[in-house]
Amino acid sequence: MVSSIEELRITAANLRKEGLNSQQIADELSLSQDTISWLLAGNQQSEERPTDVRIGxxxxxxxxxxxxxxxxxxxxxxxxxxxxxxxxxxxxxxxxxxxxxxxxx
The missing domain is CATH 1.10.10 (Arc Repressor Mutant, subunit A)
Known part of the structure; x- marks a missing residue:
């Protein structure tokens, strides 16, 4: 299970390299497309972070x-x-x- 923002960013980037689109990556990681776009853009310092919540x-x-x-x-x-x-x-x-x-x- 991915637990940090940096791990999510790396995982999303690897899935993109494998040819998955944003929707497929979002489905795979159980995140919104907005969050995937944010992770792939590398804007982690931005104040406009998406509001996904992970519940285990x-x-x-x-x-x-x-x-x-x-x-x-x-x-x-x-x-x-x-x-x-x-x-x-x-x-x-x-x-x-x-x-x-x-x-x-």
């Missing part, structure tokens, strides 16, 4: 209300796709997966 599982896992919200959303999707009668077992993997799956169940 660690960010969600530190607050119980966030875990509950994600669990509610996932349970709703599971119910819509499968119906609760079709589920025998659910499993949470990793440190944040366990409280999330408890919330889903």
């Amino acid at each position: 599982w660690r960010t969600i896992g530190v607050k119980p209300n966030r875990i509950a919200a994600v669990g509610t959303i996932m349970a709703d999707v599971v119910e819509e796709e499968l119906g609760f009668d079709e589920i025998d077992t659910i499993v949470g993997i990793s440190i944040n997966g366990i409280p999330t799956i408890v919330s889903i169940s």
Whole structure:
């Protein structure tokens, strides 16, 4: 996972060299096209930085209300796709997966 602006800039530049356009790079890095244009232009010192926000599982896992919200959303999707009668077992993997799956169940 890319964690710094400089790493994002290098990754975006490498993807550009591989022939990807701005939209493809934006999709690959889960960023907006404005951010990709900003990264590729090298204007990191500009005051007009794009406002993308990166949200990872660690960010969600530190607050119980966030875990509950994600669990509610996932349970709703599971119910819509499968119906609760079709589920025998659910499993949470990793440190944040366990409280999330408890919330889903």
